[in-house]
Amino acid sequence: MVATLLRLFLILLFTSSVFAQQISVKAITDSSDYLIGDHINYTLTISHSDEVGIVAPFFRDSLARFEIIKEFPVEKAKADGKNLLRYKYILSYFDSSEVTIPPIKIFYRTKNDTALQSVQSDSIQLKIHKVSVKVEEDIKDIKPPIRIPFDLLSLLIWILVAIAIFVSAYLIYKKYFRKKPAEEVIKPEIILPPHEEALMKLDQLEREQLWQKGFVKDYHSRITEIIRVYFEKRFNLPALELTTSEQLEYLKLIPEAKEILNITESFLSNADLVKFAKFVPMDGVNAEMMKQAIEIVNRTAQKLKTEQGVEQNVQ
Missing domain, CATH: 2.60.40.10 (Immunoglobulins)
Incomplete structure (x- = not known):
């Protein structure tokens, strides 16, 4: 019995040792x-x-x-x-x-x-x-304040450096970032021959369609003004200051204008009726006025002679 208990004790001891490891x-x-x-x-x-x-x-x-x-x-x-x-x-x-x-x-x-x-x-x-503290001593800063000596030379150097940086930054901004004023471009004035100018204005007037929109009187005033300005530039007449009859008398004295006397008289008379007699023309008359104006200009366009002696319209 004692031997058995001893054997169990040794087994438990050995097992505990193994587990401990x-x-x-x-x-x-x-x-x-x-x-x-x-x-x-x-x-x-x-x-x-x-x-x-x-x-x-x-x-x-x-x-x-x-x-x-x-x-x-x-x-x-x-x-x-x-x-x-x-x-x-x-x-x-x-x-x-x-x-x-x-x-x-x-x-x-x-x-x-x-x-x-x-x-x-x-x-x-x-x-x-605890932290050991000596009660008898005064409380002191961890480090005493450090006094920086004043150096005039260093101050001047820093001022010069700051000025140099500022000037450099301004020059860079001026050169690369500031918007330059747009250079004024002077376009040469293009002077058209009188007949080209008149035809261009007549085309613009026709595109506006004044009489079609009910502005009949304005249409007749504009179209006669274009022709009168053309006469001033083409024949050196004070056409804007002359009445219709006075203008026709001057045109009779100009050989190049004789072939347009009849159409010019019809053209100006119709316009006077609308402007001064409150005449309301039919649509066909308004359209005919444009055709007459273009014909007056085309038939009196200034001509130049070529080297072969052939006359051509000025373009």
Whole structure:
């Protein structure tokens, strides 16, 4: 009976030793001496084999005496065939004393045994103390104020540099960015021959369709004015100042105008009836006025002789 109990004890001892080799827990801090309110970097590392299944630990209650500033995500790694779990915290303590971070118990199971087992880390002793202050001394700044000596030469150099930068920036702006005034382009005045000018104005008047829109009197005033201006430029007559009869008398004295006397008389007389006698012409008369005006200009257009002696209209 004694031998049997001894055998069971040895088996349990051997099994515990094997499991102890399969899992270990280690807790460390970056120092053991801190000032009040310092950050304490605390790391708990669990190393275990694949045969061991860790029960997710919860040990915030074990750190209840400390202020938990930050909790980091769990780090998982492998080293020397073992699985590593690292739990990192930033702690702080706000009283001067010696304080202990208690052992952290980790629960686990093995593949061949469903019984819940545990292992724990070592405790850590910390010393928290105040900043030593000499009460008898006056409070001083960390560093005394530094007086910068006045240097006139340096000041002048900085002023010259600033002026140079300003002038350079202005010249660059003036050359590349400022809008230049548009250069005034003086177009040469194109002087058309009298007959071309008159035909151009008649074409413009016809496009306006004044009499078709009901402006009959304006139409007749405009068309006779175009012909009178043409006579002034073509025959040097003061046509705009002359009455119809006076104008016809002057035209009789000009050989080149004799062939248009009849059509000119009809043209000017119809216009006088509309302008002064309030005559309302038919549409055909209005259209005929344009044909007559064009014919007067074409038949009296100034002609030049070519080198072969053939007369051509001036273009």
